[in-house]
Amino acid sequence: MFQKKRVVLFLIFLVSHVHSFGFVGHQIAAAIGQRFLSPKAFRNVFELLPKEAHGNLSYIAAWPDQVKHTPEYRFTSPMHFISPPNDYPPNNCTFSWSPGKYDLINAIHNYSNRLDPESDPNFWPRAEALRFLVHFIGDLHQPLHITARDRGGNGSPALFEGHHINLHSIWDSSLIYKRIREFNENSTFDYNLTEIDNQFNSSEPLFGGPFYDLYLGYIIHLMKTTWRQELSSWTICQEDFELSTEFSCSPNQFHFTSTNVSSEYFTVSPMDQNISHSVACPEFWAIQINELNCKVVYNGYEPKLDLSIGTYYERIVDGKIIEKLLAIAGIRIAAVLNTILG
Incomplete structure (x- = not known):
C-alpha cells in the first residue's frame, strides 16, 4: 500500500517562453504557481533553478518541449499526453490510466517522486x-x-483567424495569444502591477514584460475575487469532484475542504492520498479536464468553421475557460511543490 500523504498548500495570498499548452501558457501557469509557493518551497525551488532564471519558475516551464526531440530526451515525448481507451469526444469522454506506462499521468507521479529530497541528494x-x-x-x-x-x-x-491549422494548436497557443492580444488592446482592466511585484517570492519581477503582464494580473485578480472560494477545491483528490461546463464560479458546484484564512495565508488540506503513486493526483484531476473535450473543445467544432469568432469562441470567453485552466494549473503546481519542498 502506498504511503498516505496530504497535499498541504500554503497560498501566499495577494492582499493588495513551443508546443503543449504553448510556450506562454506554460509560463503563465508557472508564474501563477510561484505566487502561491510557501517561503520554504520557494527557497528550495530557487536552489534548483539555473542562475539565469533569477528565481523565476516560469523560466524553465517550457524546457521539456525544447528537449523532447533530442537524443537524450526523446524517450519523454509520450509523457506529454495520454490517450484513454474508448475516448472519442464529443460522443464519449472517458478517462482511465494504467500504472507504469509512458504517459502524462505516470510522468507526473514519476517526477513528483524524483523531486523529493529523500529520493536523490x-x-x-x-x-x-x-x-x-x-x-x-x-x-x-x-x-x-x-x-x-x-x-x-x-x-x-x-x-x-483565417489560418488553416489544427484543433490542438488552437488550444495550445492560438486561444491564449488571442486572449492576451484582445486584452491588451481592448480591456479597461487596470491592475497595480507594482503592488504585485513588491509581494513576489523572487529576486526579480516574474512578469514577461508588456506582452502578458496585464493578462496575468487579470487572472490573479479573478483568483482573489471571483474564484476565491473555489481555490481550496482545486487541489482536492476526489474522483467525484466536478467542474461545471461553463466553469461557473457558483460555490455550490464544487466540493470544499475546511479552510483557514488569515491576512497572509490560505491553507488548503485536500483528502488523504491512498490511491496515487505520489503526492500529486493527476488521475483524479484529469477526469474533469477530459470531460471538457465533450463539453467545450469538440462541442460546436467544424473543420471549416472559423473558431476565433461566433458561438464557439464566445462560449470560451464568457466562461473564462482559458483563464481558469491556467489558474487551476498554477494552483496545482504550487500544491505539489509546497508538499514536496515546503
Missing part, C-alpha cells in the same frame, strides 16, 4: 525533475493532451 536529477513536473502539470490542463481522438486533436483540421 544530487542536484541535477532533482533540478531536472522540477522542470518536467512543472511542465507536465501544465500539459494536464490542456484538454487535448488527455484525449484519444485524432492524436489529441492534431489530426482535427481547424480554421482560426
Whole structure:
C-alpha cells in the first residue's frame, strides 16, 4: 500500500517562453504557481533553478518541449499526453490510466517522486525533475493532451483567424495569444502591477514584460475575487469532484475542504492520498479536464468553421475557460511543490 500523504498548500495570498499548452501558457501557469509557493518551497525551488532564471519558475516551464526531440530526451515525448481507451469526444469522454506506462499521468507521479529530497541528494536529477513536473502539470490542463481522438486533436483540421491549422494548436497557443492580444488592446482592466511585484517570492519581477503582464494580473485578480472560494477545491483528490461546463464560479458546484484564512495565508488540506503513486493526483484531476473535450473543445467544432469568432469562441470567453485552466494549473503546481519542498 502506498504511503498516505496530504497535499498541504500554503497560498501566499495577494492582499493588495513551443508546443503543449504553448510556450506562454506554460509560463503563465508557472508564474501563477510561484505566487502561491510557501517561503520554504520557494527557497528550495530557487536552489534548483539555473542562475539565469533569477528565481523565476516560469523560466524553465517550457524546457521539456525544447528537449523532447533530442537524443537524450526523446524517450519523454509520450509523457506529454495520454490517450484513454474508448475516448472519442464529443460522443464519449472517458478517462482511465494504467500504472507504469509512458504517459502524462505516470510522468507526473514519476517526477513528483524524483523531486523529493529523500529520493536523490544530487542536484541535477532533482533540478531536472522540477522542470518536467512543472511542465507536465501544465500539459494536464490542456484538454487535448488527455484525449484519444485524432492524436489529441492534431489530426482535427481547424480554421482560426483565417489560418488553416489544427484543433490542438488552437488550444495550445492560438486561444491564449488571442486572449492576451484582445486584452491588451481592448480591456479597461487596470491592475497595480507594482503592488504585485513588491509581494513576489523572487529576486526579480516574474512578469514577461508588456506582452502578458496585464493578462496575468487579470487572472490573479479573478483568483482573489471571483474564484476565491473555489481555490481550496482545486487541489482536492476526489474522483467525484466536478467542474461545471461553463466553469461557473457558483460555490455550490464544487466540493470544499475546511479552510483557514488569515491576512497572509490560505491553507488548503485536500483528502488523504491512498490511491496515487505520489503526492500529486493527476488521475483524479484529469477526469474533469477530459470531460471538457465533450463539453467545450469538440462541442460546436467544424473543420471549416472559423473558431476565433461566433458561438464557439464566445462560449470560451464568457466562461473564462482559458483563464481558469491556467489558474487551476498554477494552483496545482504550487500544491505539489509546497508538499514536496515546503
